[in-house]
Amino acid sequence: MREERWVFEEEPTHIPARDKPKLECSQVVIATVEKKHCGEVLKVLTREAPLGEYKHVKRIRNRAVEEGKGLEGETKANGKGRADVLEVVVCTSHPQEGGGWPVGTRGVEGGEPRGAAAAAGVQGDAWECMPSALKSVLLPLVCRVSLAEVPRHSPEDREQLQDWNRVWPVSYKVPAGKVVTRSAKIKVSEEDKHEMLKHLGLVRELATGESGQRREAGCGACNAAVIVNPTTKEVVGLGQDQTKSTDWTTWDSRLVHAPSPLRHAAMVAIENVAEGVRSWGNKRKRSDTETGGDTAPSVSDRGDGDPEAEPYLCTGFDCYLWREPCTMCAMALVHSRVRRITFCVPDPKWGALGGAFRLHSLTSLNHHYEVFHWPVIEASKP
């Protein structure tokens, strides 16, 4: 068997239909606690000030370890014995709107929000931010109380996790496998993943393999798209990038002998599906006038209504691409009413489904699909 240059990773990543969250910070009160008191402090805090909507924030930070990783921190002047203390998030520095975390903060005395600049060396102020119930319990257990910033929201991916951890350690839940999407109908089960990989294998072959069409197109690095009917699991259309091709045919059979920068893989694949629908329609027209006994192709059977009804564009179909689609292709797939898009190679500069922006987050569009990124890694060369 031939060694593949590109290898699929194990899980796809769902790209949600909202803009990527930006780093926002909230001010919190933190306590410096000796390791031996940590257990007790946590017990109190879990009971008196649960994290609520700050569940992504790790309650404890080991400053020594964090700094060992090369993260920014205070000067080394106070370094002695630091390994023996931990920093613990106590509560927010001001009451939260609509309750939530931390429960106790309603009892804040003079609880004005304080700027980050004021935080340095204002132990008194930080102490005043704490609810009185906590003060009395924590007084004998903590060395020092101060203010710090933590990320307000949970990071969306590993990259953000890494970035945001520099502010304060947060956690990130790998979403794949348990994804509940906008419609809550599309979940990625093991069976689904198997199916996705099968079609992505074809996409990889069309985009990077040694297929004749590709050589003919003279395309070094290509894109390919495959459109699948998930009900029948059959490929209903496919296309390779033809932007370098000097000979191609329009949908209405006109020959063109000039290259078109619009002959992207997704556009060609959509055209391929339409071709199937048209020929099915023509066949049916003929059989209506003749005897009947028409065998409707798989393209018509979507399991969502009348199998005799002509399919409408690519409604309910899934599209697999090697590269992240550009703006034109991503919008063409919206017009085609595709159900789900999965691509492998992201394009941070021009990609329209997470790279440069997220087309599917635009709420005014009349159709929305789900988007998955299935990462690939380049196999190390021998």
Add this chain to the structure above:
Amino acid sequence: MTPTTEFSDGEEGFMRLALAEATKAFGEGEIPVGCVLVRGGEVVGRGGNKTNESRNGSRHCEMEAIDEVLGKFEAGSLEVGSDCAMSKFWSEVDLYVTCEPCIMCAGAISLMGIKNVYYGCSNDKFGGCGSVHPVSDQGCGTCGGGEERFGAENVRSFRCRKGLFAEEAIAMLQDFYLRGNARAPKPHRKVLWMDRREQQQEH
């Protein structure tokens, strides 16, 4: 319904031709949007929406008109050979369309290297020239892994001028939706094969 004075007689004339393409599309049961491509004061391509006939949701009038022009290259009616000449050719093409190009078509316009677009009414559902997403400013890249596009690398944006015969373009779309789109899935309204003007005469 008088056009504003911002536009020249020539520009109005070309938009009238685009409206004629839209009317033709309407007669063929297509969404009535039309466009013409103009170079050096001459119409080099024209097209109407063909999404229904082609069963392809991406066959908007801009795509039809662009492919029409590309198809002429073989016939020798346009003397264009190298990629460089292609770039120059397309940078001199003006596009007149009755309705704001959608996000897809705005991407195509950027990829072709067309620099000037005139449109009638705005499209607040799909508009790619600022109404929904500013593709006209940001441009569109390629997703084929190379840089197969016309026009200079740095210039992907294009200039838009809107409002030329906007009312006429809107009236035609209203007529269409009043009639109902025969091919839309499970039509919400009954399809009336009747012109709005005929209806008005009945009343």
